[in-house]
Amino acid sequence: MPDLTSASVPPVGADDHARGEGETVIVYADLACPHCAAAWPEIAARPATTVFRHFPLAARRPRSPALHAAAEAAGLQGRFFEMVDSLYADRGRVDDPHLWERVELLGLDLERFEADRRSPEVAARIRRDFDSAVRAGVIATPAIFT
Amino acid sequence: MGVIAAGEAAPDFTLRDQDGEEVSLSDYRGRRVLFVFYPFDFSSVCSDQLTVYQEVKPELEEKGVELVGISVDHIHAHKAFREKLGIDTTLLADFEPKGAVAKAYGSYFEPAGMANRTLVLVDADGRVEWSYESPSPGEAPGANLIFDALA
Numbered sequence: 001m002p003d004l005t006s007a008s009v010p011p012v013g014a015d016d017h018a019r020g021e022g023e024t025v026i027v028y029a030d031l032a033c034p035h036c037a038a039a040w041p042e043i044a045a046r047p048a049t050t051v052f053r054h055f056p057l058a059a060r061r062p063r064s065p066a067l068h069a070a071a072e073a074a075g076l077q078g079r080f081f082e083m084v085d086s087l088y089a090d091r092g093r094v095d096d097p098h099l100w101e102r103v104e105l106l107g108l109d110l111e112r113f114e115a116d117r118r119s120p121e122v123a124a125r126i127r128r129d130f131d132s133a134v135r136a137g138v139i140a141t142p143a144i145f146t
Numbered sequence: 147m148g149v150i151a152a153g154e155a156a157p158d159f160t161l162r163d164q165d166g167e168e169v170s171l172s173d174y175r176g177r178r179v180l181f182v183f184y185p186f187d188f189s190s191v192c193s194d195q196l197t198v199y200q201e202v203k204p205e206l207e208e209k210g211v212e213l214v215g216i217s218v219d220h221i222h223a224h225k226a227f228r229e230k231l232g233i234d235t236t237l238l239a240d241f242e243p244k245g246a247v248a249k250a251y252g253s254y255f256e257p258a259g260m261a262n263r264t265l266v267l268v269d270a271d272g273r274v275e276w277s278y279e280s281p282s283p284g285e286a287p288g289a290n291l292i293f294d295a296l297a
Contacts, residue, residue, distance in 0.1 A: 001208055004293040059232040060197045134202060137288025140194040 002127070007135040009145045015125075017052045017080045024048065028055040028133045028143040031067035031087050032094070036142045040088040043142065044081075052084060054129040055141050063094055066117075068126045070099050073117035077108045149252045149264040149279040156268045157250040161216070161238040164224035169214075169238055171272065178275070179212045179268050180292060183253040183261040185283050187219040187227035187237075195263075195286035200233040202289045209296050214238060217261050218245050255283060263287070267295060 012024055025048045029036040043050060054072075056064035067087055074083035086102050087094065093101075103113050116122055133143065150156070160170040182199065184192045196215060199206075203213055215237040219227070224237035240247045240261065248254040248261040255262040263280040265287060276295040280287055 004205055005297050006290040006294050057197050059200045135290050137290050139198050139286045139288055
């Protein structure tokens with residue numbers, strides 16, 4: 001059972017998803033959240049190292065867990081942020097066939113993507129980020145820590 | 147007057163839930179229950195708060211704690227709010243007389259006619275085990291504070 005008592009946001013680790021250079025900006029976001037999608041272009045354009053952490057709210061946005069798993073699976077093939085950018089840029093097309101289109105566009109191995117996004121390791125990786133957000137008191141997305 | 151303090155007896159009440167069923171404090175005797183008093187169904191902060199709490203509901207239940215929301219909204223509003231958020235947390239309507247339970251728990255904000263944003267953990271014997279009042283109604287307490295109280 002996870003420990004959800006108060007704790008600071010964990011420092012950036014080697015297996016975090018990071019992009020860019022400069023000051024570190026840690027973003028807890030939900031890939032199905034409209035506020036996150038609206039804020040993402042501005043967040044992504046900052047001259048900073050952007051660290052993306054998963055905060056899927058499954059009850060409110062039933063597609064969230066699948067989208068986070070898709071991003072994580074793309075990340076295992078080196079295309080994490082490309083998948084995130086694509087999901088936020090086109091929020092109306094997030095069903096499985098749309099994910100497969102993205103996989104093809106990004107040149108990913110579909111068979112591996114399908115296996116990875118359903119794996120317990122990917123689910124645990126997402127849950128790790130989620131728990132760290134709860135421990136830091138995150139209540140809404142996007143939650144940005146600088 | 148602030149929120150009811152730890153050690154006090156939790157005032158008994160009977161309210162109706164989102165389905166119109168009567169729920170009394172005494173129904174929870176023998177179990178721990180966390181009452182989440184919040185201002186309004188459908189408001190943005192309350193939506194965020196109840197959404198995040200829903201995600202950690204299994205962990206609360208593992209600790210033997212039931213989660214129950216209370217606001218001055220009517221049962222029909224509660225039902226629609228639950229459906230909108232996709233949550234299955236019980237929501238009690240402190241509707242008529244308005245805010246009577248919130249007042250009894252020191253969790254009513256007169257100027258706005260709403261429940262203040264507070265958390266009240268009641269133990270298995272009906273006594274307040276822990277309580278928390280947000281610094282302002284616009285600020286939702288993170289779920290971490292609940293787990294700190296249970297640790």
